[in-house]
Amino acid sequence: MDVELIINGEEKTASIPPETTLLKLLREEFYLTGAKTGCDVGDCGACTVLVDGEAVNSCLMLAGQVQGRSVETIEGLANLEDFHPLQKNFEDLGSLQCGFCGPGMILAAKQLLEENPEPTKQEIQDAIAGNLCRCTGYTKIVEAVADAAKEMREEP
């Protein structure tokens, strides 16, 4: 079947079998390998992308379900000149170690900051509760999201 969608602002089309997940579509048709295949059952959050601005597990959607919709992946966040404030603060604080959870973690945080520019620590923790990190213990991730929120409030 054919699917048309917008990925990181660009119109794309693909011809794929109906049982293809959104995750597989992104990674294997468009070579956007930022979204990771972790548990593949919706527990770990490594495959998180934004669909129409909402964080979802891309392993739990069929490609046919995103027909005509807008998908944002980690590859759409930075441009050649600049990182997104979330990416910058994750880097500054050394919030990631192996980095596998990073794309999902940052995109889950992005939805939070778009809806809630001044989140509490508890709200940040709630927003990333679906993203497992086995390296860091989360402390510096939560701090980086708070710092990014502050930066985005000061320089919108």
Add this chain to the structure above:
Amino acid sequence: MRPFEFVKPDSEASAIELLGKLSPNVRILAGGTDYLVDLKHAADVPKTVMDISRLPELKGIDEVDDGLRIGAGVTHTEIMQNPLIKKYAPAMIHAAHTIGAVQTRNLGTIGGNLVTCVPSMDSGPTLVALDAEVNIVGKDGTRRISLTDLFVGPRKTSLKSNELLTEIIIPKSSLGKPANFYKFGLRKGQALALVNAASSLWVKGGCFKDLRISIGAVAPVVIRCLKAEKYLEGKKIDEKLVQEAGKIAVTEAKPIDDFRASQSYRNDLIAVLVTRTINAAIDLADKD
């Protein structure tokens, strides 16, 4: 995943028509947070998977003549943000918040949570405590049943393979009714309930009125604790009686013994959760 065909009807009417034509070789996909996991590991897949996640008729939360109508395709996130739910059934917001994590709440639907019919579903107890009903549409028309009549067994409902659950109705008599939901899992995030419970009640002349108690994860389906309800109904509010009702609720459940928790631990939890939800609902009630 094994191959299947994918169809995405654009209206409820065409979904019902397709269901009639393709049943029983078709399965319905809504939020997919449960069903896609199943599909990935299934030895047998249906011939066709029908996506209803974006059907406009299954969306929306509205006040209707007989109460509050919640479209079956409404996501848990939409429930958490809806002003009518906040006004009339705020316990549902708390229940929705305990489901999965942001990513699963953005995808998962309330209708999907109910028809998947796992005993630990977190949408069930609050809706049962609010006397919710569901509308089911098939090719011969619509039928309305009480939510408790939808639940048959673990992952089994009374839906026929050519029928679609389209909306949930909270009756007018339950709108604004003091209610509380409590879930106990092993972690705060992404955990199944060991036990969950909800109670709703009115206080009339210092006495319990129309008390409803519902518990989940401790029987083949989400159940109402009729004996505990009957024990308290009409009696003067008294902390000791509430604790006794918690103990009676334990006798109405049949919890399993597994790697997450023992049967006796779950039994203890039932008594505690039932007591807590009743007390929390009393705190919310106007005392006249």
